[in-house]
Amino acid sequence: MKKITLIIALAIITVSCNTKKEVVTNNEQVEAQVSSMALSETVWNLQELNGQAVSLDKNFPKQPNLIFTRKNDISGNLGCNNFSSNYQLKDNTITIKQIASTQMACPNLAIEQKFIEVLEQTKHVEIEKDILLLKNKDQEIIAKLKAEQDL
Template sequence: MIKKVLPFLIIAVLIVSCKSNKETTATNGDNSKTSLDWNGTYVGTTPCADCEGIKTVITLNTDLTFTKKTQYLGKSTEVYTENGSFSWNKAGSTVTLKADGASYNYLVGEHTLTHLDLSGKKITGDLADNYILKQQGTDTLKDMPWKLVELRGKAIENASKQPYLILAAEDNRVSGNTSCNGFGGEYELLEGNRIKFSKMMHTMMACPNMSIENEFMQVLEVADNYTVVNGVLNLNKGRMATMAKFEVDYFVN
């Protein structure tokens, strides 16, 4: 009798176990909140009704606070900053950012934040992809807009235009602005944090103050190593004092 009943008992136990596992998965299953490295900075340009686009930079912190910076391209150079806190929905898939009475909903994906409409749904149509902000990578050097803040120990002041550089990851091209002219060329990263710039070219527009441009280009010609410490990029030559310091600024152009 026991031998006949035993198989049914085993089946019953397995059914209960499977049901329990499904309930546990439904309650504590993987979602964006639990399975993604969502904290970080997201950047994109969303559509704008009366401007060229809204450049948006959102930083989500692990303490559930955020910073949102926006700039209305072609309309104003001013950068608007909002700070506040955010919360997750029950499904752990979207976040709601709240600051100064305003709220914004975003779908959290793999290295993306997708701006949702007022009802919390995805925006559809031809411009749908333009509502997606992309998370900045773990590479703290490449594809970052590095703003020049110090040159040969002196703070950058009275520049005609903000000098900066970007080291593209895809084709090892360097580009930027000298404070007057745009420039471009190639760069190579070598072992031991060594760097080499080559084939540098720039436009030939004249500006009232050319000293920053001249020194900046000289630094790029002779720099042979770099460091990135606490979000600051330093270009150096040998063991001499740092020649140029840069900080990330997503709004340089």
């Protein structure tokens, strides 16, 4: 009798553990879908480029940023010049092509050029809380952007 009770108890524990894992998996899938939706209609301010912090000064007074729309457009500011492009997003894989920008003579254009290069190299996106990570084809983080709180 004790063996039967023990076997039934183990069976119940095994089934409940497997059910719990399925729930976690479903929650992770929902979270990934929400993150994809959160990409759009948010102002993302550039924090780091290739591991280097981006700091504003008198030669670089405007915060570089970008905005993705649900119509697959992307636009923003490089620090002085504005830019626009389009993108294709499937799961966390992204393609950004044909970036067009204004051509104002500004100090510190090297950072603007690096930002454009990073956007063109971006193959994967990931959102961790309010941080957008842009990753290259090798899944290396090439830029970090933070969501703007007050729109």
